[in-house]
Amino acid sequence: YCADGKDPDFGYSAEMNTIEEGPYYLMACKPAVHYTMGGLHITPKTEVLTVDAQVIPGLYAAGEVAGHKMGTNRLGSCSMTDIYTFGRIAGKNAASYAK
Secondary structure (H helix, E strand, O other): OOOOOEOOOOOOEOOOOOOOOOOOOOOOOOOOOOOOOOOEOEOOOOEEEOOOOOEEEEEEOOHHHEOOOOOOOOOOOHHHHHHHHHHHHHHHHHHHHHO
């Protein structure tokens, strides 16, 4: 395909570089949702809010279930910072509430 510049199976332009020397390695790759947009509204203390913006006592959220912090799209790699920060806050507040 690369040498001929043609893809006889699908008719695409095959403007590719050849890979002629090994070794070669491969791995299985499957699609997955890695970060969702939207979710529960929370306070800065990670308390979950109702649709009327009232705190639900004892319910905390962090990570992908708590959304609306980045608008309509997340920035690459920012999900980890969000998860660590709000996870710590939610854990501390949930533990305090349980006492």
